[in-house]
Each structure stands twice: as C-alpha cells, then as structure tokens.
Amino acid sequence: MKWTAISLVILTALVWIGLLLSSGPLRSILAVMVIILTVLAIPTAWTVVTVYTNKWKAEGRKGLINLSKTIVPLLLVSVIILLVFSESGSPLRILASMVIGAIVFPTAIWLIMSLSIRWGEKSA
Numbered sequence: 001m002k003w004t005a006i007s008l009v010i011l012t013a014l015v016w017i018g019l020l021l022s023s024g025p026l027r028s029i030l031a032v033m034v035i036i037l038t039v040l041a042i043p044t045a046w047t048v049v050t051v052y053t054n055k056w057k058a059e060g061r062k063g064l065i066n067l068s069k070t071i072v073p074l075l076l077v078s079v080i081i082l083l084v085f086s087e088s089g090s091p092l093r094i095l096a097s098m099v100i101g102a103i104v105f106p107t108a109i110w111l112i113m114s115l116s117i118r119w120g121e122k123s124a
Helices: 002-021 025-059 062-069 071-085 091-123
Strands: none
Touching: 002 025, 025 091, 071 091
C-alpha cells in the first residue's frame, strides 16, 4: 500500500505540473486526469498515513504521531489558499471544493451526532 500511495502521489504531482505548464486541448485532458488522480491519491495517501500513525502509537513514537496529526490542518489551510487565489472553473477550484466537502460535511455530521448523543444522555 505504501508504494502504491507514493507512486500515485508522484504521478499526480507530475500531472499537476504538466497542467500548469500546458495550454490548449492538452490542458483540458490533463485537467480531467488531474482531478481523477487527485481523487484517488488523497484517500490513498491518507490511508497510509493513518496506518503508520497507528503503528507509531503502538511503538510509542510521539513525535511522529504529532507530525501526522498536523497534516489535516495544513491540508485545510492549503485548500483555503487555493480557493482564494484560483480562478473560477479551474481544476484547483474544483479540487479545493471537493476537499472541503470531503472534510467539512463529515465533520459537521459527526459534531451534530455527538451533540445529540450528549443531550440525549443528559435528559435521560
């Protein structure tokens, strides 16, 4: 799984670079490829980070655990920066919207469910 994630992330980065340097019909093709590869690369990399975080917890490596926990806030800040500085309809804007939807909506659902469970326990 580790090598799959590394290969997928490197391929995605190369296609992103190609997208930024290209123009015309090639840019449209690379834009579609970049969105598909990014949708595959982010969850794959996230899964590998989670697996290693659990491994590091078992081994007692606190520094590496803290490093892996900073990835999500850094990702959110990066996405917000992409939203602010990218043009409308660009692959960066589409990707940023997808990442926000994938992180914010499940977090909101978790928060609402946690609060409803707590309120249910207090009233019972």
